[in-house]
Amino acid sequence: MRPTPALDVRGLRVTLPGTARPVLDGVDLTVGAGETVALVGESGSGKSIASRSALRLLPTGGVAEGEVRVAGEDVLTMDAARLRQVRAGTVAMVFQDPCAAVNPLRRIGDFLTEGVTLAGTMSPARAAARAVELLGAVGLDGSVLRKYPGQVSGGMLQRVVIAAALMGDPVLLMADEPTTALDVTSQAEVIAVLATLRERFGTGLLFVTHDLDLAAAISDRVYVMYAGRIAESGPAEALFARPRHPYTAALLASTPRMEGPRGRLAAIDGQPPDLREPLRGCAFAARCPLATEVCDERAPLPSPAPGRPDHTAACHHSDLLEGSAVDA
Amino acid sequence: MTAVLTRRPGLSRIRATGSPLHLVCLALAALVAVAAVLAPWVVPHDPNAVDLGNALAGPSAEHPLGMDAAGRDTLSRLLLGARTSLLGPLGVVVFSTVAGIAVGMAAAWRGGWLDSVLSRSTELVFAFPGMLLAILIISVHGEGLLAPVIALALAYLPYVSRLTRSLVLAERARPYVSAYRVQGHSALQICLRHVLPNIAPVVLAQSTINFGYALMDLAGLSFLGLGVPALTPDWGRMVFDGQTAIQAGYPLSAVLPCVFIVLTVVAFNVVGERWADRVSRRAR
Amino acid sequence: MNFVRFAARRVAEMAATLLVASFVVFGAMYLAPGSPASFLLAGRSASPEALASINAQYHLDDPFLVRYFRWLGDVLQGDFGRSITYRTDVSRLLADRLPVTLFLIAMALAVVVVVGLLLGRIAAVRGGTTDSAILVTTTFAVGTPSFVAAVLLQGLFAVRLGWFPSSGGGDGLGDMLWHLTLPAIALALYLVGMLARVTRSAMLEALDSEHVTVARSRGVPERQVIRRHVFRNSLGTVLTTGGLIVSTLLVCTILVETAFSIGGIGQLLELSTTTKDFPTVQAISLIIVALFMIVNLIVDLLLPLVDPRVTLGSREAAV
Numbered sequence: 001m002r003p004t005p006a007l008d009v010r011g012l013r014v015t016l017p018g019t020a021r022p023v024l025d026g027v028d029l030t031v032g033a034g035e036t037v038a039l040v041g042e043s044g045s046g047k048s049i050a051s052r053s054a055l056r057l058l059p060t061g062g063v064a065e066g067e068v069r070v071a072g073e074d075v076l077t078m079d080a081a082r083l084r085q086v087r088a089g090t091v092a093m094v095f096q097d098p099c100a101a102v103n104p105l106r107r108i109g110d111f112l113t114e115g116v117t118l119a120g121t122m123s124p125a126r127a128a129a130r131a132v133e134l135l136g137a138v139g140l141d142g143s144v145l146r147k148y149p150g151q152v153s154g155g156m157l158q159r160v161v162i163a164a165a166l167m168g169d170p171v172l173l174m175a176d177e178p179t180t181a182l183d184v185t186s187q188a189e190v191i192a193v194l195a196t197l198r199e200r201f202g203t204g205l206l207f208v209t210h211d212l213d214l215a216a217a218i219s220d221r222v223y224v225m226y227a228g229r230i231a232e233s234g235p236a237e238a239l240f241a242r243p244r245h246p247y248t249a250a251l252l253a254s255t256p257r258m259e260g261p262r263g264r265l266a267a268i269d270g271q272p273p274d275l276r277e278p279l280r281g282c283a284f285a286a287r288c289p290l291a292t293e294v295c296d297e298r299a300p301l302p303s304p305a306p307g308r309p310d311h312t313a314a315c316h317h318s319d320l321l322e323g324s325a326v327d328a
Numbered sequence: 329m330t331a332v333l334t335r336r337p338g339l340s341r342i343r344a345t346g347s348p349l350h351l352v353c354l355a356l357a358a359l360v361a362v363a364a365v366l367a368p369w370v371v372p373h374d375p376n377a378v379d380l381g382n383a384l385a386g387p388s389a390e391h392p393l394g395m396d397a398a399g400r401d402t403l404s405r406l407l408l409g410a411r412t413s414l415l416g417p418l419g420v421v422v423f424s425t426v427a428g429i430a431v432g433m434a435a436a437w438r439g440g441w442l443d444s445v446l447s448r449s450t451e452l453v454f455a456f457p458g459m460l461l462a463i464l465i466i467s468v469h470g471e472g473l474l475a476p477v478i479a480l481a482l483a484y485l486p487y488v489s490r491l492t493r494s495l496v497l498a499e500r501a502r503p504y505v506s507a508y509r510v511q512g513h514s515a516l517q518i519c520l521r522h523v524l525p526n527i528a529p530v531v532l533a534q535s536t537i538n539f540g541y542a543l544m545d546l547a548g549l550s551f552l553g554l555g556v557p558a559l560t561p562d563w564g565r566m567v568f569d570g571q572t573a574i575q576a577g578y579p580l581s582a583v584l585p586c587v588f589i590v591l592t593v594v595a596f597n598v599v600g601e602r603w604a605d606r607v608s609r610r611a612r
Numbered sequence: 613m614n615f616v617r618f619a620a621r622r623v624a625e626m627a628a629t630l631l632v633a634s635f636v637v638f639g640a641m642y643l644a645p646g647s648p649a650s651f652l653l654a655g656r657s658a659s660p661e662a663l664a665s666i667n668a669q670y671h672l673d674d675p676f677l678v679r680y681f682r683w684l685g686d687v688l689q690g691d692f693g694r695s696i697t698y699r700t701d702v703s704r705l706l707a708d709r710l711p712v713t714l715f716l717i718a719m720a721l722a723v724v725v726v727v728g729l730l731l732g733r734i735a736a737v738r739g740g741t742t743d744s745a746i747l748v749t750t751t752f753a754v755g756t757p758s759f760v761a762a763v764l765l766q767g768l769f770a771v772r773l774g775w776f777p778s779s780g781g782g783d784g785l786g787d788m789l790w791h792l793t794l795p796a797i798a799l800a801l802y803l804v805g806m807l808a809r810v811t812r813s814a815m816l817e818a819l820d821s822e823h824v825t826v827a828r829s830r831g832v833p834e835r836q837v838i839r840r841h842v843f844r845n846s847l848g849t850v851l852t853t854g855g856l857i858v859s860t861l862l863v864c865t866i867l868v869e870t871a872f873s874i875g876g877i878g879q880l881l882e883l884s885t886t887t888k889d890f891p892t893v894q895a896i897s898l899i900i901v902a903l904f905m906i907v908n909l910i911v912d913l914l915l916p917l918v919d920p921r922v923t924l925g926s927r928e929a930a931v
Contacts, residue, residue, distance in 0.1 A: 052829075055829045088831030097822070101822055103827070103840075103841050103845065104823075105918075105920065105921075106841075106844070114832055114840070115830030115832055118831070118836050121831075148920045148921075150921050164830070168831075349751075448629075448632075451625075452636075457900075457904075459863045460897055460900055460901070463893070463897075467640075467893040469643070469644065470888075544755075544757040548757055548759055552866065552867065552870055553882075553886060554885060567760060570763070571763060571766075579771075586764055589757060590752065590755050590756050590757075594752055597754065598751060
């Protein structure tokens with residue numbers, strides 16, 4: 001029997017008022033215990049909403065259907081008291097911009113301990129001790145506890161946010177573009193800290209990013225998201241070496257890289273589908289070079305590659321891509 | 329990222345519930361203005377005709393809103409009072425708006441000493457509430473409508489000029505201004521023909537709100553007996569006169585001008601705030 | 613260190629503004645038609661003693677600037693000259709009448725802070741129809757001048773119902789509270805509306821910020837989120853209205869004291885304006901302006917305690 005996954009999302013569908021199609025449409029996603037998974041997609045693809053649903057943080061007016069199990073428990077149906085405990089312990093999130101995520105008017109020490117102490121899962125004394133321990137783990141010392149967020153740099157503050165996320169000893173850690181708001185040197189530091197800590201504490205990590213190279217470097221498995229649906233998922237090497245969805249292929253072709261053939265970068269023509277327009281067939285059909293009639297008629301279901309059950313793609317024509325390389 | 333999802337729940341609520349209130353207020357403001365303009369032709373009685381025998385009489389066919397403590401017709405005084413009560417604030421708003429725009433524009437465009445003098449004097453005027461400045465000037469000049477109107481206009485001027493200054497500074501940074509400059513248009517020309525029309529809605533919306541404040545201040549001065557001359561019908565003065573009626577247990581002649589003052593101020597505030605809200609959202 | 617520099621700069625700025633304000637108050641009498649002496653006598657008989665006393669106070673034989681500075685020197689020593697109407701020292705008049713005014717203002721301030729913050733907080737947190745109801749109520753509150761509120765409250769609660777006295781300031785603590793309840797409510801009404809609106813919008817803005825979502829995502833109970841992250845963060849904005857609140861209270865107390873015949877400095881200002889008792893007008897104007905500036909200074913000095921970014925900003929600018 002396999003251990004309970006840290007996060008198991010089944011058929012998640014989120015609808016918002018005033019939109020013609022769901023922002024998330026039948027998302028399936030799993031993060032195994034101790035596994036690192038990347039969720040890749042461009043702005044507006046729904047990757048942030050998908051990850052936030054693990055904390056039941058839905059946008060105003062949003063309605064979620066399906067299952068979001070964290071360590072076996074469905075967060076969408078649990079009562080408010082249990083939800084607070086889960087948020088303070090089982091799941092934690094590192095947000096994009098540390099300067100916005102931390103209240104500028106409260107001391108850093110207060111930020112670190114408030115979740116666990118106010119949800120009642122840890123005594124103030126134990127929380128304080130753990131805060132110092134975790135600050136050490138992210139390479140900071142206890143002196144920042146008395147400081148205000150405005151007194152430390154963005155990179156340091158993001159490390160504080162990471163330490164704060166680990167306060168409740170979570171089973172699942174999520175990072176929503178944790179480096180986008182930082183300068184280049186801090187970015188590398190933060191990624192290194194995240195990777196080290198994940199290993200040390202054995203948490204599952206869901207890494208949300210639009211950066212393919214970063215996803216490839218850090219993760220075991222990758223999910224590619226487009227217009228609220230999972231386009232492709234699979235082991236990181238397989239997915240990047242042999243993409244089975246035209247969108248993944250196009251993304252890879254549009255990413256500049258140092259090694260490999262020097263060629264023109266292929267921008268993807270067109271725009272992602274508008275939330276105000278209903279979708280009938282495949283979401284990518286309008287921009288896809290392989291699209292045929294069937295793509296406009298029917299939404300493709302995820303299907304595994306021949307002989308590789310863990311590599312799935314939602315495309316009617318994924319066979320045409322088989323074997324094609326990055327520079328296709 | 330999640331830009332699609334960012335919402336301002338507070339604002340949307342104002343929009344949803346404010347709209348009937350806003351229409352009512354717009355109608356009310358218009359009605360009061362029309363009443364003020366037409367008053368001399370529609371008043372049923374001479375506002376100063378005294379009929380002591382009928383003092384504090386209740387509503388009747390002859391006097392639909394009753395009489396005040398001195399035996400004067402309340403309806404006539406209310407209608408004619410609208411004139412003085414609106415004319416004063418109008419003077420304050422027109423003067424402070426015109427002068428405020430001129431000063432603010434000059435300060436923003438020129439910068440330098442003019443700008444620092446402006447910001448210093450703004451500080452000073454914040455410390456001198458309009459009403460206090462008016463009282464100080466009245467104590468020197470004597471009662472009357474002109475002195476308080478000038479005093480309040482002076483007190484309101486920095487609010488307008490400060491707003492104008494920040495708007496003009498933002499406007500001046502936009503590329504079209506330098507384009508016109510390159511083409512050899514003079515600063516004055518650019519200001520009057522291009523910058524002014526762009527900033528006018530925001531300033532005028534603020535001035536509409538200021539109208540309500542000026543009305544409150546001037547009515548207050550009349551209430552103190554420092555504004556309009558004693559016999560001129562005026563709402564603030566009517567509240568003062570009505571105090572004796574209240575003590576005597578016949579509150580109608582005091583309550584009515586109170587109601588008119590509150591409704592007019594509320595109407596102008598709501599219309600002005602709604603307008604300001606709309607233009608600021610359009611600018612974003 | 614940092615804070616000291618910040619404070620010193622604010623104090624110096626206040627002193628400069630106050631100096632200019634005193635110049636305005638002093639200079640105002642030269643706007644009057646006729647000679648200063650005849651203006652100050654305000655049509656009263658110009659007995660030699662009266663002329664001499666005015667000369668002693670205003671040094672009318674000296675050049676203008678010298679006159680101003682001599683007057684200012686006297687004022688700084690607490691000597692505001694003699695009241696022409698009351699034939700006594702203005703400072704005596706003020707000492708008699710200031711306590712009841714300050715008491716009234718303190719009562720009104722308490723009402724403003726408690727009710728205003730509470731209404732704003734409820735409106736922001738509850739939303740929906742509660743919010744709309746509070747919004748409409750505060751719209752009317754900010755549209756009601758204090759003298760209108762005073763006259764209406766007086767008519768209803770003092771004359772019609774007889775629950776409160778309709779005039780006077782009362783003697784002794786209990787009596788004063790009883791006498792000043794209606795005036796304090798009349799004085800507070802407009803500001804309750806204003807403060808509720810400021811609090812509401814500041815809290816809504818704070819409610820929108822990312823760190824509130826983050827706190828919720830970490831299991832902080834909603835009540836604590838509101839207290840620690842929303843209400844706390846709106847306090848800076850609320851505090852900056854402190855100066856405006858106090859200056860409005862000081863000005864509106866003129867109207868309310870007149871309406872309720874309370875013998876405070878507000879009523880004294882009204883009386884001395886009608887009787888052209890200029891030294892008294894000058895003194896009260898100066899006191900109102902000075903009180904306002906002192907409150908503003910206190911607000912400015914408190915602000916760094918409420919919002920650490922205030923002095924942090926000036927530090928970064930200094931480095």
